[in-house]
Amino acid sequence: GENVEQHPSTLSVQEGDSAVIKCTYSDSASNYFPWYKQELGKRPQLIIDIRSNVGEKKDQRIAVTLNKTAKHFSLHITETQPEDSAVYFCAVLGAAGNKLTFGGGTRVLVKP
Amino acid sequence: AAGVIQSPRHLIKEKRETATLKCYPIPRHDTVYWYQQGPGQDPQFLISFYEKMQSDKGSIPDRFSAQQFSDYHSELNMSSLELGDSALYFCASSLGGGEKLFFGSGTQLSVL
Numbered sequence: 001g002e003n004v005e006q007h008p009s010t011l012s013v014q015e016g017d018s019a020v021i022k023c024t025y026s027d028s029a030s031n032y033f034p035w036y037k038q039e040l041g042k043r044p045q046l047i048i049d050i051r052s053n054v055g056e057k058k059d060q061r062i063a064v065t066l067n068k069t070a071k072h073f074s075l076h077i078t079e080t081q082p083e084d085s086a087v088y089f090c091a092v093l094g095a096a097g098n099k100l101t102f103g104g105g106t107r108v109l110v111k112p
Numbered sequence: 113a114a115g116v117i118q119s120p121r122h123l124i125k126e127k128r129e130t131a132t133l134k135c136y137p138i139p140r141h142d143t144v145y146w147y148q149q150g151p152g153q154d155p156q157f158l159i160s161f162y163e164k165m166q167s168d169k170g171s172i173p174d175r176f177s178a179q180q181f182s183d184y185h186s187e188l189n190m191s192s193l194e195l196g197d198s199a200l201y202f203c204a205s206s207l208g209g210g211e212k213l214f215f216g217s218g219t220q221l222s223v224l
Contacts, residue, residue: 032211043202043215044155051211089154097209098168099145102154 002027004092006103014111019077021106023090026071032093033066034100035075037086044089048075080110114139116205116216124222125193133188133219137205143167144186145213146178147202155202161186162209193223 003026013019025033031052036044050057050064050073057064061080066073077084090103117136125131137144143162147155148171157170161180172178175193180186190197200220204213 034211034213036215041200041220043217046212046214049211093211094168096168097211098160098162099157099170100204100213101157105154 002030002092002094002101004090004101004103006090006106008106009104010107010109012109012111013080015080015082017080019075019080019084019108019110021075021088021090021108022072023074023092023103024070024072025092025101027092027094028068028071029095030092031095032097033064033073034091034093035062035064036089036091036102038089038105039086047088077108080108082110082112084108085110116203116214118201118203118216118219120219121217122220122222124224126224127193127195129193129223131190131193131221133190133201133203133221135186135188135203135205135216137184137186137203138214141205141207141214142184143206143209144180144184145204145206146172146186146188147204147215149200149202149218151199158188160209167209190221195223197221198223 034049038044063076091100145160146158149155158172164180178188200218204215
């Protein structure tokens with residue numbers, strides 16, 4: 001099955017700095033790569049996604065890049081704010097679209 | 113906009129009891145996914161349904177079963193509960209087994 005690895009597991013940044021989280025995956029047929037933000041005890045919320053035919057996508061302070069050849073993708077958060085503090089999960093949708101496999105999560109702390 | 117509805121929000125059970133979790137997908141969504149998330153863990157895929165048929169199966173114990181009904185809602189039945197079943201159970205839905213999964217608020221199950 002799909003194997004998704006996410007790094008780092010924790011990330012502490014100063015407010016205003018950038019944060020970068022990286023994920024690798026194993027199934028080269030995977031074609032959809034979302035990122036979810038989860039606050040304690042709440043549901044994962046989709047913040048940005050990218051498809052395999054696109055190399056980069058940006059939405060305000062958030063961007064995702066995909067290197068399909070190397071099978072890795074990254075989340076970039078610029079000008080971080082305290083409300084960005086949460087756990088971020090990358091995920092990969094299998095080619096059959098039957099399930100989303102999550103990375104291990106990154107706990108991001110933005111210090112004021 | 114209507115979201116994924118899960119019930120109950122919290123559930124407390126004793127060991128060896130049974131539990132039933134319900135999920136009502138976003139209207140017109142035909143695909144439902146169940147995930148189990150332990151404290152500090154990433155969501156683990158249990159099972160998914162597309163058009164009332166099981167589409168994929170993950171790390172779901174034999175003590176658990178699930179189904180999707182004609183109105184597309186889904187129920188996760190858990191029997192012979194164990195302490196280790198204590199977790200947050202999320203349901204997610206999508207359209208056509210498609211890419212964007214939307215999560216419900218989850219059911220927090222505590223087995224005592």
